[in-house]
Amino acid sequence: MSDRYNPQEIDGKWQQRWAEDKLYQVSEDDPRPKWYALTMFPYTSGDLHIGHWYAMAPSDVHARFKRMRGYNVLHPMGFDAFGLPAENAAIKRGIHPFTWTMKNIENMRCQLKSIGAIYDWSREAVTCLPEYYQWTQWFFLKLYHAGLAYRAKAPVNWCPHCQTVLANEQVVGSGVCERCGTAVTRRDLEQWFFRITRYADELMEHRSIDWPERIKTMQRNWIGRSTGTELSFALDHPGVEEKEIRVFTTRPDTAFGVTFMVLAPEHPLVTRLVSPDRRAAVEEYVARSRQQNDIERLSTERERDGVFTGAYAINRLNGERVSIWIADYVLMGYGTGAVMAVPAHDTRDFDFASKYNLPIKVVIAPAGWQGEELEEAYTEPGIMVNSAQFTGLPSQQGMDAISDFLEEKGWGKRTITYRLRDWLISRQRYWGAPIPIIYCDSCGIVPVTEKDLPVLLPEDAEFKPTGESPLKYNRQFVNTTCPQCSAPARRETDTMDTFMCSSWYFLRYASPGCHSAPFDRRLKYWLPVDLYTGGAEHAVMHLLYARFFIKAIRDMGLVDFDEPFTRLFNQGTIIAQKHKMSKSRGNVVTPDGYVSELGADTVRVYLMFIGPWEQGGEWNDSGISGISRWLNRVCGLVVEEYQMKPEAVTGDNKVRGDLQRATHQTIRKVTEDMERLRFNTMVAALMEFTNHLAKVKESGGLAASAWKEAIDALLLLLAPSVPHLAEELWMRTGHEYSIHNQRWPEWDETLAEDEEITLVIQVNGKLRDRIAVPASITEVEARQLAAESTRVKPYLQGKEALKTIYVPGRLVNIVVK
RNA sequence: GCCGGGAUGGCGGAACUGGCAGACGCAGCGGACUUAAAAUCCGCCGGAGCAAUCCUUGUGGGUUCGAGUCCCACUCCCGGCACCA
Structure with a gap:
């Protein structure tokens, strides 16, 4: 070999x-x-x-x-x-x-x-x-029996390309499918959901886990917990059963500033509230917003628009009558699907009011406000005005005061709302785990019994995407009997989200x-x-x-x-x-x-060496030859016979001490970097150690036993990174198989300690000299050496020394004027 | 717009807790070996300057004896979220 x-x-x-x-x-x-x-x-x-x-x-x-x-x-x-x-x-x-x-x-x-x-x-x-x-499937049943899986009709995300529905989390960017990038549309479908929202509060909490801040923030933003108050506006419409519209707000302190209301186009009350003369306009708007995909609808570039329903509601706090509008910037899926609009203190409402000439009523005074009209919405806290008995309160206190008042009157209630929606898990596709549910005409939704699992995915399904589950057309799969009443029944034909x-x-x-x-x-x-x-x-x-x-x-x-x-x-x-x-x-x-040509070990090391692991980067193989060269040098270093030069016998001590120090320093550095997943600097430390060993070998100034000790340490430190080469060299150096069952080397802090340090001498913070001194140098000695340095003296000439800073083991800084 | 992360030689990157900026490697240059090339080995390698020395960590300010590191403002790049009431 x-x-x-x-x-x-x-x-x-x-x-x-x-x-x-x-x-x-x-x-x-x-x-x-x-x-x-x-x-x-x-x-x-x-x-x-x-x-x-x-x-x-x-x-x-x-x-x-x-x-x-x-x-x-x-x-x-x-x-x-x-x-x-x-x-x-x-x-x-x-x-x-x-x-x-x-x-x-x-x-x-x-x-x-x-x-x-x-x-x-x-x-x-x-x-x-x-x-x-x-x-x-078994877990699905568990979730079902625990009330965490349910079937519901809802407006869901539909990917026209993948021909299936998607969970909210799988719609990314400005409303495109996470897998294929196609713009997602809305459909009303009966689907299976997992009640992830029940755990929203606990999912907000990351205290017991050590996760990157970034991910925790993303999860918290996604869950989007916001605290506020739900309050109702009175309705009095002939022929409309409901006597109120409920809204959610995080700013109850602005409730006296409501000048209109906005409902989501999908809001169930819309069709009943609309006045005959507004019906055509409203229906057209509703139809249009239903057609739009999320990209169009959620684009913030677009100007907000809406239409008046012709209906009014009463703000119970002040008895004012406010017009009810619909606009697609209000989302049915969040809060109650209806908002109270306070144009003076909300930028969206302000834009909307300006566009349709709706009144703007200031109820939170900006500093120095003299009653003039606002140029833009004032969204900061301030002193409440035009708010009946609450006038004069700081708005932060007003939030509580008005919430208390609403709760007392039974007009409202403090609530927490989440952006997070339940997890939609149905997929109208073949290649997934069938949802273990059976529909029976007399028993309704019946879960498959555990002992009947798995519900096998039939092999012979027609798996072309039709927009409906391919399993629907597989009669052998669909037709079954009800586990409860044994009557003929149908299987659920959707499969589960792979997540x-x-x-x-x-x-x-x-x-x-x-x-x-x-x-x-x-x-x-x-x-x-x-x-x-x-x-x-x-x-x-x-x-x-x-x-x-x-x-x-x-x-x-x-x-x-x-x-x-x-x-x-x-x-x-x-x-x-x-x-x-x-x-x-x-x-x-x-x-x-790369693997077949340069070896798995080379690729492993190169991937670690290109930079911090969390950073990633552009793939570029120009540096990989450096790793090959290094592993080659390691090989030569270990395999080729080491020989001590005869004349070096007496000089052994210094070389030996230096090598021992380098060894222990490397063990320390590699261990610490491994723990912190800092692989790039870990590899660099091993390279430095190799360079040191090469110099020692060249000098031949060391006893063979000491050399062997250092090589053993090197191989052990290399083992996780280059498992194949380390194993090979471990064997070649006469050790027992396997290096991967060996203990990681320990370092000795005293042996790792530097004997000699470089003392940096600065004048007014500028580097003027560096001198090699024993690590044990005292402050007095250091200051004296600094003052005596010939390279430093010219800078002190004719100047007044103000003070001298001494940093042990590092530097002396002489401050002059 | 909001929330993260980042900007250091020709390139990837290093720098403890504020203390020698550029570790380690790539590329480049010079040399040795060789008939020659490859491979290997040795040396040089941020910029300006003959040199002493000066300048240099995205930009501008600040704190400090001392700032890549801390503070303020800004520019650009990457990632995420984006009418959430």
């Missing part, structure tokens, strides 16, 4: 050996503390690109590090296998989605194996297999092979996940759903923890040609060529 780094020879060899020895198979029966390191599983789109490797290689390095630090590490892998892209790809190619997906999995599994990770493949989870989705599958996959890894339940008591050992790594794009989708899911099953007594992922870390995105890699964009860079 050559002395050079030869990845083609060693990568496969060790991967095979590790697999044969089941080196990375983990068990719960282990005295070490557990560590559950999870990387978001990939979608089965075909093959893995560099972006996937960027997610997986560094997390594997960290998991290996934890393993060497004495943890029993679970680092599993699986496949997110249901969903639209597979179905679309299958349609395009005329292959069955199952065939397509399984072929992709095989390929991806192969790629994943080539990176040399410690995945325990015996725990693999594949969401599209009946043995998995049976439990997805349902990914809301619990991390539980399955903890209980592979469990056939009687989704998981068994082994779950208690592993969960929650200690470190979850993946992309930030899942902030308000997967990460929110999974939290909801765990809280829901916790309340059923199925698990005993509150949060699935104790610590979350988002690696950055690898981009190519300014864009995130994606098949549709055609800018995908495959790792395979």
Whole structure:
């Protein structure tokens, strides 16, 4: 075997050996503390690109590090296998989605194996297999029985391209489909929802978890909790049963400033309130806003418009009659779908009032206000005016005072509203887990009984997208009998959102092979996940759903923890040609060529080295040769015989001390960087150490035993990053297999301490000299040396020394005038 | 518009808690080895200047003995949210 780094020879060899020895198979029966390191599983789109490797290689390095630090590490892998892209790809190619997906999995599994990770493949989870989705369905039933799954007719997001409905979270940007980027439209459909809103308050709370601030903020914004007051306006319309319209406001203090009301076009009262002369205009407006997609409707560029209904309501606080309008800037899905308009103190209402010449009544006085008309809405706090008995109060107090008053009178109530909507999980597509529900003409909605799970996805469905679930046309699937009355009945033909599958996959890894339940008591050992790594794009989708899911099953007594992922870390995105890699964009860079040519270890290190992990960056392979060169040098350093020069025997001490110090400093640095997931500087430290070793070797001034100690430390520190090469060199240096079962080296703080430091001497903060001094130097000595420095003296000439600052171990700064 | 994150050599990036700016690597330049090339090894490598020295962390101000780091204002880039009453 050559002395050079030869990845083609060693990568496969060790991967095979590790697999044969089941080196990375983990068990719960282990005295070490557990560590559950999870990387978001990939979608089965075909093959893995560099972006996937960027997610997986560094997390594997960290998991290996934890393993060497004495943890029993679970680092599993699986496949997110249901969903639209597979179905679309299958349609395009005329292959069955199952065939397509399984072929992709095989390929991806192969790629994943080539990176040399410690995945325990015996725990693999594949969401599209009946043995998995049976439990997805089982959880659906649990949620159903707990009252957390319900069916309702609602205006929902419809993607015309994907031909299915989408959850709110899956509509991104200015109202486009998260998957395909098509503008989403509205449809009124009867769909299945999960009651995630019941957990809104708890989901707002991230106190017990260590997550990036950014993600926590995104989740909080998404949930959008706002506190305010719901109050009613009196209605008196002949033929209209309702005697009030309820509105939600966060500004009850402005209630005396209401000059009109606005209802959402979809508001149920609209058709009944509209006066005959306004009916045509109102109907036209309603029809128009229904047609518009969210991009048009929600665009803030567009001027707000609306129409008068011809109806009026009474502001109970002051008895004033206010006109009722409809406008599409009021959303049916938020609050009560109706707002009180206070143009003086709300920018939207101000614009609307200006456009339609509606009155503007000031009730919160800006500082120095003399009763003049406002140029724009005044939205800040101030002193209340024109507000009957509340006049003169600061508006913040007014909020409480008016809320109290409304509650006393029974006209209103303090409330909390959320932006978060219930999670819509129905999908009118084939490639997903069937919703285990049966419709019976006499019994209504009947859940499938547990023992009848899984509801198998039939293989022979016509899976073309028709806008209706393809399963609808599969009579064998649809026709069944009612579990309650045994009469002929129909199955639900929609499938579940794939985010349902990914809301619990991390539980399955903890209980592979469990056939009687989704998981068994082994779950208690592993969960929650200690470190979850993946992309930030899942902030308000997967990460929110999974939290909801765990809280829901916790309340059923199925698990005993509150949060699935104790610590979350988002690696950055690898981009190519300014864009995130994606098949549709055609800018995908495959790792395979790099791996086969330069070795898995080289690619692993390069991905860590390009920059801070959380930052990501543009893919550029120009630096990868530096990693190859380095690993080659490491190889030469370790493999080629070390020889002490005879004349060096007496000079041994200094070289030895320096090397020992470098060794311990490197152990410290690498350990600390590993803990903080600072892989780029960790690699740099190892390179520096290698450079130091090369100089030592060149000098030949060291006893062979000391040399060997340093090399051993180097190999151990390298092991998580370059598992194949480290294993090879470990063997070549005469150690016992396997380096991956060794303990991580410890550093000794005293041995790591510098003996000599560079003392920087400044005059007025400018660097003037640096001198090498013993680390033990005293302040007095340092000040004296500084004052005596010949390079410093000219700057002190003829100046008055005001003071001298001394920073131990760093510098002396002489301040002169 | 609002909320995050960021801006440092030709490039990716480093810099503890306010204390030597540019670690480590890429590219480049020079040299050694070689018939030659590749590979490898050694040296140089922010800008200006012969030099002493001066300038330099997006821009402008401030605090400090001392600022890439702290404060204020601004510009640009990236990400998220965006009529949420």
